[in-house]
Amino acid sequence: MSLGLPERRSDERxxxxxxxxxxxxxxxxxxxxxxxxxxxxxxxxxxxxxAEIPLEFELEIPEAGAAATTRLVWTDGTHYGARFTS
Known part of the structure; x- marks a missing residue:
């Protein structure tokens, strides 16, 4: 029995x-x-x-040599969830 919220993500984080x-x-x-x-x-x-986070933005992670176009999905003012669009 799970007491928390159901997991809605399709991919493991x-x-x-x-x-x-x-x-x-x-x-x-x-x-x-x-x-x-x-x-x-x-x-x-x-x-x-x-910070004013745009609805669509490019996320750069220099340490990983990665960049992706993303779309903001949710925020609580400190944490921001986004999905990759590219």
């Missing part, structure tokens, strides 16, 4: 501690972030302080 950049695709402005969870289809990001 993996905890990470990577640093990344959110880059607005229109203004090219960058916001630093931490990548806490990563799966084949999405990511959970943590941002210190307040």
């Amino acid at each position: 993996f905890p990470t501690m990577l640093e990344g950049w959110i880059r607005d695709t229109k203004s090219r402005a960058r916001i630093g972030c931490s990548v806490w969870d990563l799966s084949q289809s999405g990511v959970r990001l943590v941002i210190a302080g307040s």
Whole structure:
């Protein structure tokens, strides 16, 4: 019996501690972030302080040599969930 919320993700997520950049695709402005969870289809990001996160953005993870176009799905003001669109 599960007492928590049902899992809605289609792909297994993996905890990470990577640093990344959110880059607005229109203004090219960058916001630093931490990548806490990563799966084949999405990511959970943590941002210190307040920030205006665009609905669609490019996520860069230099340490992993990765970049992907993403779409914001949810936020609680500190944690941000996004799915990969490319």
